[in-house]
Amino acid sequence: MRSLIILPVAAAVASCSTAPQERMTSPRSEAKLQQLLAGKVAGPAQDCLSRLRTSDMVRIDDDTLLFRDGSKRVYLNELEGSCSGLGNSGYALVTKSFGGNGGQMCRGDIARTVDLTSGIQAGSCAIGAFVPYTAPRS
Numbered sequence: 001m002r003s004l005i006i007l008p009v010a011a012a013v014a015s016c017s018t019a020p021q022e023r024m025t026s027p028r029s030e031a032k033l034q035q036l037l038a039g040k041v042a043g044p045a046q047d048c049l050s051r052l053r054t055s056d057m058v059r060i061d062d063d064t065l066l067f068r069d070g071s072k073r074v075y076l077n078e079l080e081g082s083c084s085g086l087g088n089s090g091y092a093l094v095t096k097s098f099g100g101n102g103g104q105m106c107r108g109d110i111a112r113t114v115d116l117t118s119g120i121q122a123g124s125c126a127i128g129a130f131v132p133y134t135a136p137r138s
Contacts, residue, residue, distance in 0.1 A: 029061040029087070036066055036074060040133035048106040049075055049130045061087040062123070072135040077128050084123030085113040092116055095127065 025033075036058065049067065053075070056068040062082045067075040085091040091113045095105060109127040114120070 025061060025064070029064070033060050033064065033066070033076075037076070037133050040072075040074065040135050042076075043132040043134060045129035045131045046075075047129060048104040050104055054105050057093070059086055059093075063125075065093075067130070069132075074133050075130040076133060077130050079111065079125040080108075080128050081125035082123065083111055083113045083125040085115065086123070090116050091122060 053069045054067050058066040058068065060066060062084055063079050063086075065077045065079065065086075067077065069075065079086075083093065086093060093111055094114050095109050095111045105127055107127055107129050111125050111127055112121050113123045115122055
């Protein structure tokens with residue numbers, strides 16, 4: 001009888017697994033991302049990025065941001081969680097920094113998407129790691 005009770009409990013616990021879900025990207029978003037990364041090589045991920053480098057942000061979709069740093073380098077950021085509405089132009093991304101790193105945007109900072117018309121929050125997520133993509137020197 002014990003094994004009959006343990007089996008359903010084990011199945012219930014296994015169904016609560018925190019394995020990361022594969023992100024679903026639309027063909028349009030994927031094409032936009034590939035166009036912006038074309039000819040660039042990925043470097044090691046960074047936990048923080050200076051806010052001076054975050055002013056030229058490109059929204060790929062609700063899960064992905066790209067920050068341009070001149071014409072030869074971009075930083076790819078895959079958000080932790082989905083920021084609903086981020087892929088739409090009627091929403092703004094509002095971030096909040098923690099730990100005294102006000103001059104930087106860092107992995108784990110909380111981001112919210114806010115409807116620009118109503119001011120209502122539509123979603124929230126956390127900033128992920130920043131992966132630099134740099135064009136090779138010619």
